[in-house]
Amino acid sequence: MVRRTLILGLIAGGLLLAGIGVQGWFDRNAARDVVFDFMEALKQGNRKSAMAHLGPKLRAESEQRAKKAKPGPANKAIAHAEIWAPVPGVQYRVYDVQMDVYRSLVTILVQKNGFVVKPEFTLHRSSGTRWKITQIDGLEVDPRWHDLQQVRARSQGQRLAEALKGRPGVIVERDSLDDKKVGSSD
Numbered sequence: 647m648v649r650r651t652l653i654l655g656l657i658a659g660g661l662l663l664a665g666i667g668v669q670g671w672f673d674r675n676a677a678r679d680v681v682f683d684f685m686e687a688l689k690q691g692n693r694k695s696a697m698a699h700l701g702p703k704l705r706a707e708s709e710q711r712a713k714k715a716k717p718g719p720a721n722k723a724i725a726h727a728e729i730w731a732p733v734p735g736v737q738y739r740v741y742d743v744q745m746d747v748y749r750s751l752v753t754i755l756v757q758k759n760g761f762v763v764k765p766e767f768t769l770h771r772s773s774g775t776r777w778k779i780t781q782i783d784g785l786e787v788d789p790r791w792h793d794l795q796q797v798r799a800r801s802q803g804q805r806l807a808e809a810l811k812g813r814p815g816v817i818v819e820r821d822s823l824d825d826k827k828v829g830s831s832d
Contacts, residue, residue, distance in 0.1 A: 677750035678740055680777045681767050685754070691732035701770060701778040735759065750777060753784070761788040 680699050687696035697705050741753040741764060750769040755762060768781035807818045 677745060677752055677769050677777045678743055680769060680779065681740075681752045681754060682738075684767075684779060685736075685738050685756070689733050689736050699779050701780040704780055704782075733758070748772070761791050763788060 684696055684699040687693075687699070697708065700708060736756060736758045738754050738756045741755050742751070743753075744751045748771055752767045752769065753764060754767070755764055763785060765782055765784045767779050768783070769777040770780045771777045810816045810818055
C-alpha cells in the first residue's frame with residue numbers, strides 16, 4: 647500500500663513538473679511570437695499591427711516621436727510616412743529568450759544587406775494577459791555601416807576634388823597624413 651501511494655505520488659509529481667515545463671515552453675513561444683509579429687509588421691510597414699504589440703508607455707513614446715518627426719530642409723527627421731514604410735529584405739531570427747513569470751527578454755538578430763543589429767526586447771504581462779513589448783534596447787547601428795558611409799563620402803570627395811582640379815581660382819586640399827595640395831590657385 648505504501649509502495650503504491652509512493653508510486654502514485656511520484657507519477658503525480660512528474661505530471662505536475664511536466665505540465666509546468668510545457669507551460670513554460672508555451673510562454674516562451676508566446677513571448678517570441680509577439681516579437682516575430684512585431685518585426686513582421688515593421689517589415690511590411692503595418693503601423694497598426696506593430697503598435698498593437700507595444701505596451702501603453704512605449705506606444706505613447708513612439709506616437710510622440712512620430713509627431714515630432716517633420717520633414718523639411720531645416721529638420722533632418724524622417725517623415726511619419728517614411729518611418730512606417732515597408733522594409734523588404736530584412737531577415738531576423740531568435741538569438742536568446744530569457745523569462746520569469748511576468749517578464750521576458752527576447753534577443754533577435756536582424757540582418758539586411760549583410761549588416762546586423764541585435765536588439766533586445768523586454769516584454770511584460772499581467773496575470774492572464776498577452777505579452778507586450780515595453781522596451782527595446784541594443785538598436786545601435788552596425789559599425790561596418792558607419793565605415794561604409796565614411797568610405798562612400800571619402801570617395802565622393804575624391805571625385806569632386808578631381809573634377810575641380812585645375813580650375814582657375816580653386817584650391818583643393820586633401821585630408822591626409824601629409825596634407826598635399828592638389829590643383830591650382832590661378
